[in-house]
Amino acid sequence: MGENKQEEGIDKSNIRFYKAFESLSLERMEEVWKHSDNVVCVHPGWDLFTGWMSIYESWATIFRETERIQFHITNTKIRALENMAIVICLENITTIVNENKIRMGVVATNIFECQPTQKESGWLMIHHHGSAMSNYMLPNTTNHDN
Amino acid sequence: MGENKQEEGIDKSNIRFYKAFESLSLERMEEVWKHSDNVVCVHPGWDLFTGWMSIYESWATIFRETERIQFHITNTKIRALENMAIVICLENITTIVNENKIRMGVVATNIFECQPTQKESGWLMIHHHGSAMSNYMLPNTTNHDN
Numbered sequence: 001m002g003e004n005k006q007e008e009g010i011d012k013s014n015i016r017f018y019k020a021f022e023s024l025s026l027e028r029m030e031e032v033w034k035h036s037d038n039v040v041c042v043h044p045g046w047d048l049f050t051g052w053m054s055i056y057e058s059w060a061t062i063f064r065e066t067e068r069i070q071f072h073i074t075n076t077k078i079r080a081l082e083n084m085a086i087v088i089c090l091e092n093i094t095t096i097v098n099e100n101k102i103r104m105g106v107v108a109t110n111i112f113e114c115q116p117t118q119k120e121s122g123w124l125m126i127h128h129h130g131s132a133m134s135n136y137m138l139p140n141t142t143n144h145d146n
Numbered sequence: 147m148g149e150n151k152q153e154e155g156i157d158k159s160n161i162r163f164y165k166a167f168e169s170l171s172l173e174r175m176e177e178v179w180k181h182s183d184n185v186v187c188v189h190p191g192w193d194l195f196t197g198w199m200s201i202y203e204s205w206a207t208i209f210r211e212t213e214r215i216q217f218h219i220t221n222t223k224i225r226a227l228e229n230m231a232i233v234i235c236l237e238n239i240t241t242i243v244n245e246n247k248i249r250m251g252v253v254a255t256n257i258f259e260c261q262p263t264q265k266e267s268g269w270l271m272i273h274h275h276g277s278a279m280s281n282y283m284l285p286n287t288t289n290h291d292n
Binding site: 079132 | 192
């Protein structure tokens with residue numbers, strides 16, 4: 001597989017994660033992640049979750065408490081290895097909490113593992129680390145990359 | 147190299163990073179990192195820095211503004227690949243800012259790349275992502291792992 005083709009697949013998996021998040025559907029989030037004991041998730045401001053079972057519970061909590069959330073992903077950087085890919089991106093988030101519209105920026109490190117036996121789902125998430133930016137500024141929407 | 151021996155080397159490199167941070171010495175921090183254009187660093191609450199030059203500048207700023215900082219590293223998890231290692235750990239931090247002692251918890255994703263030609267410095271940091279925990283509780287110091 002060419003380098004560009006591989007990066008395209010990784011980028012698609014990264015976007016699939018945010019689409020699952022936007023959908024607030026646990027079934028869709030389930031399809032994105034590897035269901036293993038050593039996957040890792042850090043939500044902004046939270047402690048670390050390890051293992052799919054506790055990560056699944058954390059998404060259930062977040063989805064229950066979220067009315068609506070939208071992501072505009074920018075500044076994506078991909079480092080592709082043979083079976084693993086490290087993605088860095090900026091999550092420009094618009095969310096509604098208690099009827100208030102909130103805009104925030106989160107920097108994310110997302111790591112995916114290649115699943116050679118699963119043609120459909122190709123790269124599965126094994127690590128998500130998000131951290132809120134305190135000095136966040138809205139992106140210039142006339143010059144975005146996603 | 148055995149798996150345990152490899153993990154030991156990675157853990158040592160991770161600790162070396164925090165010792166460099168405690169020393170507030172740019173020379174020591176320089177020895178820890180790979181000096182490449184695509185290394186990545188996210189300090190808690192900050193935007194993303196890419197490339198060694200801008201990461202170096204960010205450490206210069208942090209070191210200039212820090213009087214003293216101490217790390218007690220716990221909950222270390224290592225995922226070792228052939229040439230790369232992903233480390234997750236909890237930074238239990240005691241720092242002095244404007245003569246006030248502050249205790250905080252930061253979850254870190256640290257990624258190291260193996261440098262086969264450099265026996266001494268073995269694993270070099272290529273990615274550091276730290277995020278402050280809002281619900282941080284001090285560790286039980288009678289039951290710590292570092």
